[in-house]
Every structure is written in C-alpha cells, then in structure tokens.
Amino acid sequence: MFKYAEDFQALDEDALDIQGRKLFDASINRNLITRDIAEHALVHLLNEPLRHGMPIANAHGHNWLWYGWKYEPRAGTALFEANSFDNAKHLPRDTLIDWRNLEKDSPRKFNQFVMNSHEDYDLEGAYYASLMSDALKQERIGISNLIDTSDKIYTFWDLGIRASDTTAIWFVQFIGHGIHLVDYYENYGEGMAHYSSLLNQKGYTYGAHYLPPDVSTRMQGAEISNRLDVMRRLRNEPCIPVERHRVSERINATRDIVPKCKFDQKCRVGVEALNHYQKKRNPILSTEVKPVFFPEPLHDWASNGADAFGLIGVVYRYIPVGGQVLGFTGAYPNMVIDENEYETEDLLEVV
Template sequence: MDQANVIDTGFRPRPLQREVNDQLKRFSVLICHRRFGKTVNAVNLLNDGAMRCSLPAPRFAYIAPLRKQAKAVAWDYAKQYAAPVPGVEFNEGDLRIDYPNGGRVSLYGGNDPDSLRGIYLDGVVFDEVAQMPHRVWTEVIRPALSDRKGWALFIGTPQGKNALYEVWDHAKRDPDWCAIMLRASETGIIDPKELAAVKREMDPDEYEQEFECSFTAAIKGAYFGQLMADAHRDGRITNVPYDPIIPVHTAWDLGMSDSTAIWFVQAKPGGSFAVVDYYEASGEGLDHYVKVLDDKPYKYGTHIAPHDIRVRELGTGKSRLEVARSLGIRFDIAPNIPIQDGINGIRSILPRCWFDETRCAVGIDSLTHYRRAFNEQMGAFSPRPVHDWTSHAVDAFRYFAVGFKERRTGNNTQTKCVEE
C-alpha cells in the first residue's frame, strides 16, 4: 500500500499479537487466556481485510454465540478502529460497517445458523466457539468461504470438549491449519502478582480453564480431569514411539454385548509408563481381538484381564479365559477390588504415564471425561461413576493400575503382573 494511503486506525498490536498474526494460515485456531486481547486483535483483522481485499464487494464477519454478545463484546471496538477511515459508514441496527471501497464487516450471532445461509464471505472470526454448535462452521460458514477462498479464525477459551475442541483437534492434525495456544503462565501479559491473586481467589478448575486454557479442568465431577490436564501441560500427551526392546503389556475390559477395550503399555526404566496404543470395538469375539494383537508390530509381555473372565458362558460351558488360552493368549487376572480403590490406583500411576496422542486419542478422552453424576437439585455428586462411553477404557486402565506390579532390583525396575 502506498504510504500516502496508509490510515492510522489507532490499533497498536502487542508484540505477541503481532507474532500470532504472522503465523496465521487460511484456517487458524487461537486458544488464549482471558485478557489476552483476542477480540480486539480479531476485529482489527476483519477491518483490515475489508479495506485491503481486492475482490469486488468484500464481505467479512464476526460471529459470537449470540447477536447481543457480538454487540456487547465487539461492536464498540469495531467502530472505534474503523472511525478514522474517511467515508466509512456505521449501521447500528444491522451491526454493519461499510467501507468506501465496497467492503463490509458484519456482526452475527451463531445461535441461529440458518439465518447465515446464503451469504458469501472473504474472512470470518468465530469468537467463543465453545458456546456454538459445530454445524455453524461445517454446514453454513465453510461453504460460504469456498468460492472466494476466504479465511477463518477461531478464537476462544476452553469450556470442556465441544465445537472449539473439535476445530482445535483438527487444526493440530491438519498441516494446512494453524493451531496456537497461549496460557497466562506463559505470555507474561498479566502481572505475575495479579495472576497469583486470581489463582488464590478462583476455583482451581475455573482458573485452569480461563487462564491456563485447559479443555479438561472444567468437567464437573471428573475423576482424572486435573491429572489429565497436568499431562497435557507437562507434554506427556504427545508422540510416544514404540520401543521394540521393551515388551508391551495389555490390559483389557472384556465386554459381552458392549465394547471391549485394550490398552497397550510399556513399562520404562525408572518407573514411567509409555502408553503406546489403545483399541476398542464392540460386537466382536475374542478371535477378532487376538487378530488385532497379531497385526500390531509389538512384542508382548503380560496380558491383564478382569476377574470375571473366569465366568463360564452358558452357550459353550467354557470361560473366556479358556477360550483366550485356546487362541494363544494367557491372561493374568487383575484383583477384584472395589471400584474406588481402582480409581485411586489410576490416580497413583497417571503422573508417570506418557500417552501417544494419536493412537490413544479415544482412551485419553475417556480418562478425561470419566466422572460422577451431579444432582443439580441436591447439589451433590453421586458416590459412583457414570456408566457411559468412557467406562470401558477406564475399566481397562483400572485393571492395569491394580494388576500390574513393579519389582525393584538395585537400580533397575522389573515388572510383573500379580494374579488374584
């Protein structure tokens, strides 16, 4: 742009905002702590796009969960930084800014996706994506960007695993996307003394969610939410390669009419665990799972099963323990102890576990979301866990936690599974 045509809008991006903007791709997800300035930065990206876009009649949009949220959060900022542009016009009723080149920035609410159908866009910002239905993006906005190859930026703070998590997870795996997470403990934007004061005054889960960008800490009643959040922060949910020198131990939850879950774990020298794989399926016989093990490249150690594997089935008169043995797998039996003791067992080993984030994705989600039910009327949690999609993976991991024992000899750690 010719220097004579440069317009000073008054926006002065922080160094970290400028650094973030330099990294953005066509599709980007920015997860950042409260008070980072993500909305101000995003509004200026939209205004700049509307002024610079070379296509005819450029269209840009800011989408919040509700239209009134868009107005309360972003409208004043949008007007403030657009006001210095000669010839700009503001439409208060439509929450729209029209630029002299034909460019336009409009503010919308994502609570009514169908109202957004039929528009075209050159750029869009989704703010607080966690509070929106995912289909706003997949069914409505993504097609609106296609013919003009527009860009999209998702910004927000985690609120459990929902639409924001879905796009974040996708962005991490897709090289054409950009995924950036900025925690308050890392950016230095908030004074350390102020941050410490906030941490003392807030509920720990709320603090982890709002300032440390945890997708898991805010899950009400989660047994392992904080431990899994710690694993994420410590970098223990990452790429975990299989070490062919060390045996892989498996731990199973054997379903009859529902799912069977299997964890694949290597016990490392020094007492840590490399959780290299996870598998789950339903409606299959033991022969299917034996083939799954055979098809993997692992050298196996101990196979751990729940105590009810000894129960004989009415149809055959044989136990699944006997059937497994006939198929070449000899199981050790995890002790039959109360569920709460098993949950405590998981808590005791999770700080020593490293999870492969790709192969163990379903199992990681299960450990993160395994929870007690909360009775809103009584204001209390149930004493027992909810039985849902998370149960099979957690039960299998529980059998590993209580069934796998370590023996220390000198400076070396040996492992074995103790049968009940």
C-alpha cells in the first residue's frame, strides 16, 4: 500500500476509509468488507462524502483479496500492488532485515507476504497446497469451457448433516487418463429435491451420482428411511453410496488424483476449498515460529468441498466408473469408521 507513499498527499482532500482483514472464505470476506465500507460511508456522509474505500492485505496466495479484486475485477475498483523495494527509504531498517531473513528461511512466504506474489498456494498445514500450486503453474486451473458435451458427467457429493451445514457437489468427466472438474455447486439448508432439481437445470447428461457413506444412515420415524432412498426416487441415474473409509485414505487418494486434474473456471469456489483444506492447529504446542498440528483436518467452510473432492479419489481408486475401476492400485482400502456419528434428528432437518 505504501509503495507510493511520496504521492499519498494526493488524497488529502478526499475522505478515505482504510480497512484491514484476516483470513476468511473469499466471498465472505469480500461481502464483509463491502458491508463495512458501506457502514462507514453512511457515517461519513453526515459530515462529508466518502470517496475512497481502501482494503489492505498481503497477497497470501489466492485469498479473498485476489478473488475479489484481481481474478474478478469489478467496475469502480482498482488494485494496487506493492511488489518491489522502491520505497525502502520509507521503511524501518529492522523491517528490511526481517524481510531479508524471511526470504532466506521461507521463500514462499516471502513471495506472498512481501512481494505480493499470487503464484503459489501456501497455507500452513494445508494438505494440497503444493499440488494445487503445481496445477496453477501448469495452467490446469481456471480453464474456460472444459466440458466435453459428448461425454457423461459423474457427480460426487458431501452432504450437510444439519440444516446449517453445506452440501457440496463436484461435476466430473473422466477423459482418457485425465480428470476434468467441469462444475461445482454448494448450498445449505436444502433437501435432496433441491439438488435433484439443480442437476436437471444444469442440462448435463449424467452417468452416476456418488454419495458419501452417511447418505444411507437410517432415520427412524421418517416416512422415507434415508436420503439415499430419496435420491433414488428422484433420479433415473445410478445413485451409489461409497463405503465408510478412513480420512487418511481419502486424503491420500486425493493427493494421487490432483496431478491428473484440470479445473474449469466454474469450479472457483471448490478450488478455493481445496487450497484451504488444512490440518487442525494445536494451540497449546504451537508457537509463532513453529506451528504444531493435530493429525485430523480442521472442520471449517473448506471441509465440505474438499471432502466431496476426496470422494472422487476414493472412487477413482476402488469403485467402478462407467464399468471400470480407473485407478486401481492392487490394494484395497481399510474401510474403518472414523467419521462423526450423527443423531437421527440432525438428519431430519435436511431431507
């Protein structure tokens, strides 16, 4: 922001609102900052008009700032990036020393937090950051019109258990040895009828729908026993529940398939979930210098999209797609339950 500090007096006659933000889902943060600037504007209008709103942040890879102002620029906005040391004379010597040390100790963090590089995904504890960075550099992310309209689409789901949980769906084509992610959708508080209607609205030709293990959880007292039954009544295509499996199995399977994947630009939100899917931080053992993580994933907004994607990996390894197991390695998974169990009343909220 202060790269052009010498010219900052040009704003002296303007009412200026400066906002800073931490890490959130890109769309959430953009909405928050827009709302906050609007609220500040109302206050300023009592005295003088607010002509500029200025959010500031480090690049931190493809975070909310990148999505909101670089990837999807909006009319009436402008992005200014400080990515050199042209203004070094305005900075404290200690700061410059710290930055040079960071450049030696952690080049990726230096590129993101100092040079404002958008070329890498690098969130501490993220499972797929390096793989997604490779996909970005190889231009396998953000492709236009990736879909092959002559081929069938297979969907892979993660279901929201409670009404407040997100349901995520990946739309996938298997082309040769490649995996094409052609679309993505997520929502919450809706029943299976909503998602079936969405599938129809997309206009795709479907091969099958792969659903997580909890789709078969029975609901005593409900007119229909489970959501798998609901789905099968709504759809003509095969609806296939995937057996329960270890989280580690899903993560390893995902790591295997990411190098085979290409992502359509319609999958932006899903890609962001993969970038931010991370281990749960241990707040007691972690320090500012060295974070320590629990072995299990953090459950946050990124979990649903990442778990649905993980189902692609498991199916690719072990379950037939179009009559063929595409990525069978010769070893079968250890299908052990280590997922959370849910009460029937939780499931009833979302049928």
